[in-house]
Amino acid sequence: MSEDLYQNDLLRLAAEARGTGRLQAPDASVTLDNPLCGDRITLDVQLAAGRLSALGHEVRACVLCQAAASVIGRHAVGETPARLRAVAGEVRALLKPDGGPATPSAWPEIAAFQPVAAIRSRHVCVELPFKALVAALDAAAPEGGDA
Amino acid sequence: MTFQPEALPAALRRQFPLLGRTVHGQPLHYLDNAATSQMPQSVLDAIANHETTARANVLRSVHFLAEAASAAYEESRAECARYLGAGVPEEVVFTSGCTGAINLVAHSFGDGRGPGDGRGPGDGLGPGDEVLISELEHHSNIVPWQMLRQRRGIVLKALPVTDDGRLDLTHLPRLVGDRCRLVALTHASNVTGAVTDVASVVAAARAVGAKVLLDGAQYAAHGPLDLPALGVDFYAFSGHKTFGPNGVGVLWARGEILADMPPFLGGGEMIRRVTIEATTYAEPPHRFEAGTPPIAQAVGLGAALRWIRGLDQAAVQAHLAALTRRLLDGLAALDRGRGLIRVIGPGDLAARLPVVSFTVTGAHPHDICQILDRHGVALRGGHHCAQPLMDRFGITGTTRASLACYNDAGDIDALLAGLEDAMARLRVGTGASGLSNP
Ligand SMILES: Cc1ncc(COP(=O)(O)O)c(C=O)c1O
Numbered sequence: 001m002s003e004d005l006y007q008n009d010l011l012r013l014a015a016e017a018r019g020t021g022r023l024q025a026p027d028a029s030v031t032l033d034n035p036l037c038g039d040r041i042t043l044d045v046q047l048a049a050g051r052l053s054a055l056g057h058e059v060r061a062c063v064l065c066q067a068a069a070s071v072i073g074r075h076a077v078g079e080t081p082a083r084l085r086a087v088a089g090e091v092r093a094l095l096k097p098d099g100g101p102a103t104p105s106a107w108p109e110i111a112a113f114q115p116v117a118a119i120r121s122r123h124v125c126v127e128l129p130f131k132a133l134v135a136a137l138d139a140a141a142p143e144g145g146d147a
Numbered sequence: 148m149t150f151q152p153e154a155l156p157a158a159l160r161r162q163f164p165l166l167g168r169t170v171h172g173q174p175l176h177y178l179d180n181a182a183t184s185q186m187p188q189s190v191l192d193a194i195a196n197h198e199t200t201a202r203a204n205v206l207r208s209v210h211f212l213a214e215a216a217s218a219a220y221e222e223s224r225a226e227c228a229r230y231l232g233a234g235v236p237e238e239v240v241f242t243s244g245c246t247g248a249i250n251l252v253a254h255s256f257g258d259g260r261g262p263g264d265g266r267g268p269g270d271g272l273g274p275g276d277e278v279l280i281s282e283l284e285h286h287s288n289i290v291p292w293q294m295l296r297q298r299r300g301i302v303l304k305a306l307p308v309t310d311d312g313r314l315d316l317t318h319l320p321r322l323v324g325d326r327c328r329l330v331a332l333t334h335a336s337n338v339t340g341a342v343t344d345v346a347s348v349v350a351a352a353r354a355v356g357a358k359v360l361l362d363g364a365q366y367a368a369h370g371p372l373d374l375p376a377l378g379v380d381f382y383a384f385s386g387h388k389t390f391g392p393n394g395v396g397v398l399w400a401r402g403e404i405l406a407d408m409p410p411f412l413g414g415g416e417m418i419r420r421v422t423i424e425a426t427t428y429a430e431p432p433h434r435f436e437a438g439t440p441p442i443a444q445a446v447g448l449g450a451a452l453r454w455i456r457g458l459d460q461a462a463v464q465a466h467l468a469a470l471t472r473r474l475l476d477g478l479a480a481l482d483r484g485r486g487l488i489r490v491i492g493p494g495d496l497a498a499r500l501p502v503v504s505f506t507v508t509g510a511h512p513h514d515i516c517q518i519l520d521r522h523g524v525a526l527r528g529g530h531h532c533a534q535p536l537m538d539r540f541g542i543t544g545t546t547r548a549s550l551a552c553y554n555d556a557g558d559i560d561a562l563l564a565g566l567e568d569a570m571a572r573l574r575v576g577t578g579a580s581g582l583s584n585p
Contacts, residue, residue, distance in 0.1 A: 006518060006572050037513055037529040038543040060543060062511035063573070125513065 005119070006063070009112040014066035019073015023056040028140035032132045034124055039065055043072075043132040045140050052077050052084065052137075057129065064116060064125035071109045072129050081137045088130040095123045155459075155466050156555040162187040163553055173523030176558040181337050181365055181502050181549030182527050183387045186451065190391055193450035197443050205442055206416060206433070220442050223449030224432070230452040231382065231399050232373035238405065240398040240432040241445050245364040246287040248383035248398035249331070251435060252360055253291035254411040256329070256381075256404070258298060268358065268380075269407035274300035277327045279357075281306035281314050282539050283336045286532040288362045292331065302326070308539050312339025312492045312504075319351040327357040334366035334382075338531045338545065339492035340502035342366065349378040358404070364388055365500060368551070370460045371452075380404055386444060390551075391451030395444035398435070405431035412437040463552045467501040470550055470559055474503050477563040487576050491545060501550035504531075507566075510573040512546040518572055522565035524558075 023029075026044035033040050039061035046054040055076050059069045068091075076084055090105050095117050105111075113126050160166050163185045168175055177185065197219055203212035205220045221236065228236040242248040257278075259271020272278070278292050282305050296303050304322050307315045314332065323330065330352045335342045345361065352359045360381035363372075367384035374382050381400045387393035400408075410417050410428055414437035419427040428434045475490060482488040487508045493499045507515060512528025519526055529544045530537045537543055548562055570576070 006514070011572075011574070037511075038534055038537060039511075040543070062513045064514075119517070122513070122517070 005115050007112075009109070010063060010067045013070045013109060013112065014063045016070050016074070017066065018070045019055050019057050019076070020059070020069075021056045022058060023054055026054075026056070026136075026140075028136045030132045030136040030139065032128055032135065034061065034065070034128050036121065036124055037062070039125070039128065041065065041069060041129055041132050043069075043129065043136050045133070045136040047081070047140050050141075051080050055133075057132070059129070061128070062125050064113075064122055065128050068113065068126045069129040071107060072133055074109070075107045076133065081141045081143075084137060085134055085143070088134050091127060091130050095126060155462055156553050159187075159458075159553040160555070162189070164188060164191070166553060170523050170525075171521050173521075174557075174561075176522070176524040176554075176561040178548040178550060178554065178558055178562060179525045179527050180368075180551040180554075181388070181531075181547065183393065184368060184390050184551050185553070186390055186392065186447070187454050189454050190447050190450045194392060194443050194447040197446045202443070204439055216442055219446050220440070223445045226449035226452050227397050227399075230371050230456060231397075232371065232375060233399055234375065235402065237430070237432055238399055238402050240400070240405070240435045241440050242383075242396045242398050242435075243394060243441065244387070244396035245362065245383045245385040246396075248396050249287055249360070249362065250291045251398055251411045252331075252381050252383070252400075253295045255408040255435065256358070257292075257295040257301075260409050267407050268404040269409055272299050272301050272328050275302060275326055277302045277304055277324065277329075279304045279306060279322055279327055279330045279332075281332050282308045283312065283314065283338065283341070283533060283536045284331075284333055285337055285362065285364065286534070287364070288331055288333060289535065301328075305535070306332070308536065311341075311494065312336065312536075313341040313498070314343055316344060316347050319347065323351045323355055323357065325355055327352070327355050329358050329360060331360040331362070331381075333362040333364070335369075335500045335502075336492075336533075336536075337365045337502065337549075338504050338533050338536055338547065340365075340499040340504070341493050342498055342500060345377050345379065353378070365502065368455070369500060370458075370463070371456055374399060375401075386448040386451065389448070389451055390454060391448040392444045395441040395448050397448070402431070405435070408435075410434050410437065414438040416440070458552065466552065467550055467554075468496045470554060470556065471496055471499070471501045471503060473556060473559045474548060474550075474562070477559060478503075478505060478566075481563060481567055481570070485576055487570075491540060502547065503549075504545035504547045506542055506545050507570060507575055509575045510570060512544045514573055515546045515566065515569045518569035519562065519565040522561055522568065524562050524565045526562070 023044035027046050029044045031042040041059045043057040057069050116122050116126050165185050201215035203216040205217045224239045225236040227239045259269050292303050309315045358380040361379050363382050363384040368389040383398050386395040417434050417437040419429050478488050490505045516526045516528040528546045
């Protein structure tokens, strides 16, 4: 499976490193560790008018985690917290062993993570940035609360 | 020496059925022995034979099978004692593993009967008493002592590590003082492979009346021991890293220490007499084996240690040193002087186990391991449950190859070829942005 894993899509996404760097004045900032390998992501969010207005992250991690953070960096700004939580849900579903093919997402790059589904020990690498995103949104704009 | 480098592993390999399998269509190159080693046929047979001819609970019923099970269980204890050079089998306590053994000491010796006033091994440690560990311990030999600190207010100190991944024993005089009650160190590092100079540690501890615990998880697989001669007080290891099953491990301790220590877990098997008001406890080792123990696993462990004792230890050591040299030289050749591959561990083969950890600038250990897996090469990447050591070197993880006697030059060459492929795929050394992030 890693023949597919380390194809150019994921390497390119990781190399693009979209969204890297910290925000000056984030509404919320979350740091999460991957207990498997000690990798770490810190993710900052800023919200305005019910949408994500700015995002920054610092990732010390493998290609999979970097690529996932980069996809978030490319697409997340401008989305509502509800939409972002839904995308995180899509990623979780994609990685389920019997999840089948991804539900078509507005974020086409997410399909590149499909081969990871077969490798249970690496799910957490892809999910970590999305978990950090949801945790930051929870802190900045609690679900059901006013943003 | 008449020893033929490849004859040894070929003969040994045949005894390990699992090593004959393929993964991803490739021959298996199993180089993750520090995590878990494989079991030879004689161990598999001993377990199957026990389960099909003598399976019963131990030390309770009087019927034929119960007698047979108890005899097998106690014979296995005797085998462990022989392997460790212990005086009597009663000094061997079966635990769930190395972690279980260290936790037993943290409770029975650490807490003891109450806050320690006296100096008996069962008195327990109190506020201000010191336990010395090191920066390169496995989390199993760190966290139990932090938990004891929370319960008892002990002071936890840590021996630093040298740049080549050894314990820096020059700090012993500073760190082993009058309040030191226990020095708990690994016998060999699961990351750097460095073997501890036990004599120096024991001398420093003895000078202040402190006890010494060795974490033998890594070292124990490398041949029979003479623990009384080593001069230590406690020794812990796991079955699954010594060619035996998982779910079982051993705590060895000096008889007089065990005799004075209170039990850790309570239940069946560890009592002398129970009334609703009070209980008196069994003698060691059963005092420390509450509940039904891992019986078939203990039998398997006995068979595994017997199997190791049957090896030509000098030939095995020479073989593993040659393979380690081949690996270290191969890594240096792959690096071509670029300074991308960095081995973390001693260069001196006499001072290390065949456990080789390295980092590759610009490539994450898990990405390397994932690509090597496609080559049939099983390695481990990550922090190896030694995060303080990773902090010491300013890294999050390493890629680790750990060898056993059944490994051969083909395994090392497959690793090196796979690593070359991984470095190419991950564009190591090409200056590609974004991937240089381990
Ligand atoms: C040095 C060391 N100590 C302790 C342990 C814990 O062993 P177990 O998980 O079998 O209890 C390990 C396992 O990796 C180890 O390498």
